Amino acid sequence: MSLRLRMISLLTMAALPTACSLVPAYQAPTPATPQHWQAALPHAGNTADLVHWWSQFDDATLTDLLQAAEHDHPSLEKAAAAIREARAAITSSKAAGLPALTGNASDIRNSSNSLQHTPAATTRSAALDASWEIDIFGAVRYATESAQAKAEAREGDWHNARVSLAAEVATDYVSYRACQQQVAAYQAELVSQQATVRLTETLTNAGFNAPADANLARATLASTSATLTAQQESCDLTVKSLVALTGLDETALRAKLNSGKADIPAPAGFAVTDLPAAQISQRPDVSIAERTLAAAYADIGSAEADRYPRLSLLGTITATATGGASATTWSFGPSLTAPLFDAGKRRANAEAARARYDQALATYKQTVRSAVEETEQALVRLESASQREQDARTAAANYRAYLTASEQLWKSGGMNLLDLETARRSAISADLNVITLKRDQVNDWIALYKAFGGDWQAVPAPTTTGTTSSSKEAKQQ
Template identity: 50%
Template sequence: MSRLLPPGSQHRRWIQRAGVLLGALTLVGCATVGPDFQRPVVAAPVAWQAAQPHEGTPAALVDWWAQFNDPVLTGLIADADAASPTLAAAAGRIAEARAGLTVSEANRLPAVDGGASVTRSGTERDTPVAARTTGAVAVDSAWEIDLFGRVQRSTEAAEARLAAREFEWHEARVSLAAEVASSYVNYRACRQLQTARADDVVSRTETDRMTGVAMDAGFTAPADGELARASLADARADLEDQRAQCEVNIKALVALVGLPEVTLRERLDGRGNALPVPAAFAVDAVPLQVLSQRPDLAAAEQELAAASADIGVAEANRYPRLSLSGSISLTSVLTGGASTETLPWSIGPALSLPIFNGGARAAEVKAAEARLAQQQAAYTSAVRTAVREVEQAMVTLDSAQRREADARTAVEGYTRFVAATETHWLAGGVSLLSLEEARRSATTAQRKLITLRRDRVLDWISLYKAVGGGWTAPAGDRS
């Protein structure tokens, strides 16, 4: 090795020049390459193009579910939150991202490794040599000097991805709560529809009985008897179909909340089938303020920041790397009764220069830039989706509010009409067909009202989810 270095004073001058070169690289090269992340400008409309809820009031939405005054619903949301595999998977992704950040931060510090060994050696037979014991303890250290910010950019990317995973966990919680609430509301409405259909079956059963008596007495034509039986069979089939739909809703809730079905049924049966009444809330008139509350957009922004930092990592890989390494060891050799010890050590810098790689590192930079462009497109798409979801929820909610009064009036009117028609039918003033048409209209109106009330609650839930579900970004994380 000594023959490779200039002898004497030339050797010392060579070392001095190498030190000057490394020092110059350290001073000149200590700059972080790659773009600094700029928070994207949200391309949100200046104002909503849909009517805002007219009865809402400004309020924090964190405890919105409690305002339903339905302990069964709030309990089911809590159960789902505790047992959801979706949330467990999201929590696992957070832990993975946190471990990745730890690895990136550790690269800022020197790496120190230690080792120890003991060996026994000797020879036998013709030329015996006394056995000897050799013991060694060594410590090695290496530290990369972050000349061009590769480690810093890597840490920035890891921090951004950790934040994105945390925001996604919040989004999963919001989505899960909304899904449980929607399934619960659908179940309650389904039971109301089942009750309405059961009442209709009772009414048609009585009509069939009375028609049969009248037909046996010769006061009613056989055709009326066939009509009454067909109408009753039709109502029974509708009732069975409705019952099956309610059972399907039960199965969906079991899968969501993770409770045994028997336990879930006991909870649901312990409270009537009344729909929960949501508390109205106001939507901020400025779309940008609403969008800043959505955890999915916060996650998309952090993914954008990570992609930006990845460009810096790829760019830094094109430049020299400077590292400082050192080692020290203690070696002890015991031969016979004599012992010798040595303490060798070394320390010095090492410079790695990328000379030729066939354009691979340049291609890695272009690939990172392409991934950033993809993330920018994904962020823009997420913003547009958020605007669409909020405005669609406001449109459907406004429509449901406007239609409910008319639907209620229709039910009341048809109910009175059926009662009057039935009286006339008993008196022989109208045909059974007229009574069935009146009953069919009343049944349809009642189902529409139940469905409309259900949809109104679901629209409030959709709006709650669309505006961020009560989640608020920590101060300073969002603009």
């Protein structure tokens, strides 16, 4: 075998995936999560109930709003575009380890203006240049691993955007329904107070009550009317927020809201008793942090490989024709590029890559801690709201009974107007507290869903090259 053939054989063997590894294989860290949740887990069941969780609300309007938001929202479109960019980077990284072929051609007409006339001539040429970097030290492989991990992190961004968007839409929808119930409560009190004002004015004009009683009745009525206006403003602001989240026309959105259930939606149950604490790793932000960590680790390998020589195979074939003469030349052989002196630049780059990895590791640990904290807090708030709701309902029922008795007593002259209005304020405050607690309890369910990361792994990230068509077709989880 000739020396050239032996060299080609050796270089081809070097190109096989047996290149030496400059850093150990990446090992994903184990999330530092507790063995069990410290806060109480509500209800009973298993993790399968996390799947299709939004369907447990049994609210067609909420489902429509969730689908509208996912169908067309800038945050999802931005995340999907970032995925396409990251996947293109993977292709680019892989291409660096494959043979490249470049062709060029020219057709040049030339002549000389010397004393001895030379006829014009045409020179035609064509050439093919080939190159192939032999990935001996894994520079291409590490770059590809980094690009792959970054792409997976961008997919996590898309899933995170979906979970956050769904939670935000549901929270605003629940707040709107609660707001409408509060408006209804104030309207009912306004009707009652209007009747009180009419009766008080009649008694005052007849001389049975002091003028101050009429002033107090009118002042209370005006105060309730102002509160009602402020409450209606809050509802309108929530509608504006839903318009921005869903992209729906406000007129169409209001019609949809008015045709739906007026009650505050609530899930039939969110069974998480059997969910292990380590399941926190399904959260998109935790997954993103881990994939970012993997990319930083691969970057260490790339930086280390840059400190070693690069070996490439180069080849060229050129054909030239001028007039009736033609010639063909070719060349082929290895090319070795080795860093001899760079004043420590490549070593510093490798050290910087390690420092970035340490930063990514710290970020990952902090993300896991924050995820555990958020989940524990959501569990505590949910348990607290559940316990307080029953007491609040008992208080509201008794305050309402006391108000009814007080109204009868006031009409018979056994109670002054100030005491009656005090009883009225206590009753409406108790009613509003029940509505608020019910709203908060449902929002705590939503926060817990978000804290567990939803079921984001069940839906693939968009794969099309256009807009977020995959996200538009995906159903809410």
